[in-house]
Amino acid sequence: MLSxxxxxxPSIxxxxxxxxxxxxxxNWQFILDDINAEIAIxxxxxxxxGFIKNKKQQCYNLG
Structure with missing residues (x-):
């Protein structure tokens, strides 16, 4: 399938x-606040x- x-x-x-x-x-507001707080930290x-870069690498390295 990879082949x-x-x-x-153009690139995505x-x-x-x-x-x-x-x-x-x-508790949707608590969840949203928690996500935003973690991003701020x-x-x-x-x-x-670095987190974003790592996740992008995981997408590109499918195999």
Missing amino acids: ALVALT EYKALCYEISKSTP MRANNEFE
Whole structure:
């Protein structure tokens, strides 16, 4: 299956990380606040960009 993959042009462009939480989810505001707090901590510790880079690598290294 991997050999059937074809690179598309133009390349997919990077978009900012976004999360969506349904307001029908119990405690949705707490969950959203928790995610945002964790992102803030990662940014303060200069870990956020490394996290994104690592996740992008996982997408590209499928095999």
